[in-house]
Amino acid sequence: MPEKPYEHIQIEEKWSAQWAENDLYKARCDGSLPPYYVLEMFPYPSGRLHMGHVRNYSIGDALARFMWMRGYDVLHPIGWDAFGMPAENAAIKKNMHPGDWTLSNVAGMKQQLLRLGFSYDWSREITTCLPDYYRWNQWFFLKMLERGLAYRKDAKVNWCPDCATVLANEQVEDGRCWRCSTVVEQRQLQQWFLKITAYADELLEETYQSLEKGWPERVLTMQRNWIGRSEGAEVDFTHEGTGEKIRVFTTRIDTIYGATCVILAPEHPLVGRLVSSEVAAQVKAMVDELGSKGRTGDAEKAGLFTGHYAINPFSGGKAPIWIGNFVLMGYGTGAIMAVPAHDERDFEFCKQYGIPIRPVIRPVDGELATAATMKHAFTEYGVCENTGQWSGMKTEEARKAMAAHAAKEGFGTASITFRIKDWGISRQRYWGTPIPVIHCKKCGVVPVPYAQLPVELPYKVEFTGKGRSPLANVREFVNVACPACQGPAQRETDTMDTFIDSSWYFYRFCDPKNTEAPFDPAKVAPWFPIDQYIGGVTHAILHLIYSRFWTKVMRDMGLISNSEPVRNLFTQGMVQLGGKAMSKSRGNVVDPDEMVQKYGADTCRLFTLFAAPPEKDMEWNESSVQGQHRFLSRVYRFVSRNTDKARQGGGEATAEDRKALRKLHQTLEKVTADFDSRWHFNTSIAAMMELLNTLEEMEAGLSGNAVAQILEKLCLMLHPFAPFLSQEIWSVELGREGQLIRQGWPAHDPELAKDEGAEIPIQVNGKLRSRIVVPFGISRDQLEQLAQADEKVRAHLDGKQVVKVIIVPDKLVNIVVKG
RNA sequence: GGGGGAGUGGUGGAAUGGCAGACACAGCAGACUCAAAAUCUGCCGGCCUCACCGGCCGUGAGGGUUCAAGUCCCUCCUCCCCCA
Numbered sequence: 001m002p003e004k005p006y007e008h009i010q011i012e013e014k015w016s017a018q019w020a021e022n023d024l025y026k027a028r029c030d031g032s033l034p035p036y037y038v039l040e041m042f043p044y045p046s047g048r049l050h051m052g053h054v055r056n057y058s059i060g061d062a063l064a065r066f067m068w069m070r071g072y073d074v075l076h077p078i079g080w081d082a083f084g085m086p087a088e089n090a091a092i093k094k095n096m097h098p099g100d101w102t103l104s105n106v107a108g109m110k111q112q113l114l115r116l117g118f119s120y121d122w123s124r125e126i127t128t129c130l131p132d133y134y135r136w137n138q139w140f141f142l143k144m145l146e147r148g149l150a151y152r153k154d155a156k157v158n159w160c161p162d163c164a165t166v167l168a169n170e171q172v173e174d175g176r177c178w179r180c181s182t183v184v185e186q187r188q189l190q191q192w193f194l195k196i197t198a199y200a201d202e203l204l205e206e207t208y209q210s211l212e213k214g215w216p217e218r219v220l221t222m223q224r225n226w227i228g229r230s231e232g233a234e235v236d237f238t239h240e241g242t243g244e245k246i247r248v249f250t251t252r253i254d255t256i257y258g259a260t261c262v263i264l265a266p267e268h269p270l271v272g273r274l275v276s277s278e279v280a281a282q283v284k285a286m287v288d289e290l291g292s293k294g295r296t297g298d299a300e301k302a303g304l305f306t307g308h309y310a311i312n313p314f315s316g317g318k319a320p321i322w323i324g325n326f327v328l329m330g331y332g333t334g335a336i337m338a339v340p341a342h343d344e345r346d347f348e349f350c351k352q353y354g355i356p357i358r359p360v361i362r363p364v365d366g367e368l369a370t371a372a373t374m375k376h377a378f379t380e381y382g383v384c385e386n387t388g389q390w391s392g393m394k395t396e397e398a399r400k401a402m403a404a405h406a407a408k409e410g411f412g413t414a415s416i417t418f419r420i421k422d423w424g425i426s427r428q429r430y431w432g433t434p435i436p437v438i439h440c441k442k443c444g445v446v447p448v449p450y451a452q453l454p455v456e457l458p459y460k461v462e463f464t465g466k467g468r469s470p471l472a473n474v475r476e477f478v479n480v481a482c483p484a485c486q487g488p489a490q491r492e493t494d495t496m497d498t499f500i501d502s503s504w505y506f507y508r509f510c511d512p513k514n515t516e517a518p519f520d521p522a523k524v525a526p527w528f529p530i531d532q533y534i535g536g537v538t539h540a541i542l543h544l545i546y547s548r549f550w551t552k553v554m555r556d557m558g559l560i561s562n563s564e565p566v567r568n569l570f571t572q573g574m575v576q577l578g579g580k581a582m583s584k585s586r587g588n589v590v591d592p593d594e595m596v597q598k599y600g601a602d603t604c605r606l607f608t609l610f611a612a613p614p615e616k617d618m619e620w621n622e623s624s625v626q627g628q629h630r631f632l633s634r635v636y637r638f639v640s641r642n643t644d645k646a647r648q649g650g651g652e653a654t655a656e657d658r659k660a661l662r663k664l665h666q667t668l669e670k671v672t673a674d675f676d677s678r679w680h681f682n683t684s685i686a687a688m689m690e691l692l693n694t695l696e697e698m699e700a701g702l703s704g705n706a707v708a709q710i711l712e713k714l715c716l717m718l719h720p721f722a723p724f725l726s727q728e729i730w731s732v733e734l735g736r737e738g739q740l741i742r743q744g745w746p747a748h749d750p751e752l753a754k755d756e757g758a759e760i761p762i763q764v765n766g767k768l769r770s771r772i773v774v775p776f777g778i779s780r781d782q783l784e785q786l787a788q789a790d791e792k793v794r795a796h797l798d799g800k801q802v803v804k805v806i807i808v809p810d811k812l813v814n815i816v817v818k819g
Numbered sequence: 820g821g822g823g824g825a826g827u828g829g830u831g832g833a834a835u836g837g838c839a840g841a842c843a844c845a846g847c848a849g850a851c852u853c854a855a856a857a858u859c860u861g862c863c864g865g866c867c868u869c870a871c872c873g874g875c876c877g878u879g880a881g882g883g884u885u886c887a888a889g890u891c892c893c894u895c896c897u898c899c900c901c902c903a
Contacts (some may be wrong), residue, residue, distance in 0.1 A: 005857095038836095113892090216823070216824055217823080218822095218900085218901080221822065221823060222822090222823085222900095222901055222902080225821095225822070225901075225902055226902085228902090319854090327901095337830080344820070345903090419902095445822070537900080537901095541901085541903080584878085610831090610832095610843075611831060611832080611843095612831070612832070613832085616825090616832095618831080619830090619831065620845070621830080621831070621845095623844055623845065624830090624831065624844045624845090625844095626844085627843055627844055628843085630843095631843085637858095652821085681835095682831090682832070682833085682842085682843095683832095683833070683841085683842080685842080685843090685844080686842035686843075687833090687834075687841090688842095689842055689843075690841075690842065692871065693842090716856095759838085760838095760839040762838095763837085763838085763839080763886085763887075765887090766837095766885095766886065766887050768838055771838075803886090804886060805886090806886050806887075808837065811837060812837045812838080812887090814837080814887060815885055815886090816886050816887095
């Protein structure tokens with residue numbers, strides 16, 4: 001039969017239509033097969049898929065298909081992380097309702113995913129902006145409120161005075177409003193928080209336990225740093241005038257004799273009482289600048305002297321009280337003692353403002369530095385000096401002893417502090433889950449009764465881009481009877497952070513239609529923890545800590561029994577063009593649709609897997625994409641040329657058979673090993689290319705039997721990477737029944753895979769001089785003799801004395817000579 | 820400043836102490852073609868020699884361990900990410 005041209009559009013459109021219609025990728029959930037949950041981070045429906053999605057989902061899809069073929073019941077769901085700010089921006093800019101905008105994006109992107117042939121169980125699709133999903137956010141919120149895990153307190157928001165609106169952090173650019181460039185202020189608002197700090201210890205501990213094996217080390221490191229546990233002490237300094245206590249947190253109580261001032265965070269409660277009104281304005285400016293700049297990084301250190309002094313409880317000395325922009329209210333006690341001699345930041349600050357430096361720790365084998373000559377802080381451990389009764393004590397001991405002393409005397413305590421703060425979830429926006437509480441003048445904050453959930457977002461809302469929250473202007477929404485006293489009351493108009501939606505969505509996938517509960521625990525249990533979660537490293541901290549927290553809360557509520565949501569995490573690299581991440585603003589995006597049309601989905605998927613190992617960033621390169629198309633086209637033409645021969649079968653076994661089958665089984669071994677280890681699919685695909693090169697070379701001499709075997713196994717192992725083409729070959733060319741994901745993954749035959757003999761490189765003094773082919777397993781002596789007898793080797797041994805011969809059987813010979 | 824990762828041909832990459840550059844892209848030469856595309860064949864790290872055989876150098880720089888180092892150890896440089 002003559003070969004056929006590879007018509008990717010016709011092939012792919014045919015199969016994607018079939019796959020969309022039936023239940024092929026539905027998880028069975030009947031316990032007949034071992035369960036395997038593979039999940040890619042669900043997308044935000046921004047409008048169109050981008051190449052990052054294609055890469056992420058190609059990795060997940062390859063794994064899912066492989067696991068099906070391995071005989072697992074695979075749960076491979078998808079949904080939409082559908083709340084978020086871009087929808088509101090679109091509403092303001094294009095005068096489109098955020099809901100309509102979002103749902104039309106969802107519809108479009110779903111078509112793209114179907115066209116790409118990803119193996120999702122669409123019966124479990126969830127969309128977080130729909131009430132049947134977000135009502136359970138509200139339900140969880142109320143449960144957390146009952147458990148004391150949700151609470152209200154004052155917190156800062158970014159406020160643009162010109163637009164008269166609250167800005168999200170990403171709407172603040174260089175401390176200015178993204179739309180009108182007005183300098184952003186900080187305002188205090190009552191906001192809701194979730195007590196993630198209650199789980200700080202466990203969140204940290206598990207990074208050393210159950211997550212150690214299955215998560216990338218760098219993600220664990222980032223999380224540990226983010227949680228930021230530090231052991232230290234709290235100590236009370238005393239305000240000189242009033243005798244009021246000022247509690248400071250320090251990790252180095254052993255340096256307290258070197259404290260030359262006390263520095264308060266600008267938001268510290270004492271500040272208002274200590275400073276005059278004119279200094280207060282400067283403090284406010286500091287807070288505003290901090291709020292906007294502090295997030296982007298290096299704000300210059302700035303300080304203000306309050307004119308007040310505090311007494312050091314250890315030394316009895318007097319220390320000036322300052323206000324400093326680098327002291328954080330949210331960390332420790334919001335006040336520090338500055339020890340310039342032994343802390344780099346304090347050193348810088350004190351130098352800047354002429355505050356004295358007093359060294360009190362000397363190196364173990366050195367002298368105490370003098371203030372005048374110090375160029376840097378001495379931050380290492382050492383020995384205490386000029387520190388009263390602790391003089392001469394080692395730092396490590398002094399820390400414990402002094403903390404104990406402070407506790408005994410009642411002016412301090414040993415203390416553990418975390419960097420992680422409680423999760424502020426209030427957003428002054430429309431497009432999010434309404435927080436289900438009602439504010440009543442008489443009864444205070446009243447939770448919405450469970451029976452009244454969901455609190456639905458009203459559809460008719462005006463988007464002016466002004467004011468505290470668009471919901472605040474919707475009277476029908478805001479005005480409501482108090483559930484407790486039936487009197488007039490107002491609904492909360494803030495909505496929840498969208499990270500809430502993604503904190504538990506993977507549980508909902510197990511029971512997506514449940515109207516009685518977020519999910520049935522019995523349906524969730526078999527699938528958790530998730531066997532494999534795949535996504536970008538950009539979510540290494542927020543999403544992946546919040547969802548770990550949520551899991552622990554649900555466990556403590558008795559809904560689940562696992563303590564962690566994800567057993568194995570894989571973080572794939574970015575897709576770049578011109579060395580930069582693709583982004584609209586850079587104008588370097590490549591549209592997947594265009595590529596699918598031009599080269600086909602299989603080609604695109606194959607390219608994203610071939611261009612680099614999946615954990616590394618990869619560069620988009622269209623001519624290399626063409627190379628993948630060329631490969632698939634060669635596969636198809638090879639198959640179609642040989643289909644008849646394969647169907648006939650028979651024929652005498654030939655020398656070419658032997659070689660081709662050997663390569664076939666070596667390739668099977670390689671591809672399987674890649675799945676079982678590092679997922680370096682780039683080398684799996686390279687191996688299949690090598691196989692095709694060999695097959696084309698041997699083509700004329702292959703028997704019908706060999707061809708039949710080869711085509712079948714090649715088709716099976718190609719399937720996780722190029723599902724359309726392989727299915728086409730299976731069904732049409734080979735005329736076989738059924739879908740490939742229902743076929744078993746082909747095992748390699750070690751006997752057939754074995755090389756004829758070992759090719760042994762022979763080195764002289766570590767330099768390659770010759771190669772010989774020998775039978776496997778020959779003795780060391782024989783090998784040495786053969787090596788020494790080799791003509792090319794002899795030329796290099798001539799006139800020299802053999803000192804030593806290194807023999808690695810079946811591997812290598814190295815002859816060491818002298819002279 | 821601290822923590823993490825990386826640095827290999829023109830390019831993406833391969834090689835987990837044992838033959839550096841698999842596989843592919845680009846390039847060059849040829850076949851087919853009126854021509855082009857597609858396809859196929861050959862060459863493709865540098866230098867020396869060059870008809871052939873061959874030799875020397877080469878994985879950011881320098882040192883070390885080893886019979887053997889891209890790979891392990893030390894020092895340094897550059898880039899990226901995270902945290903300050």
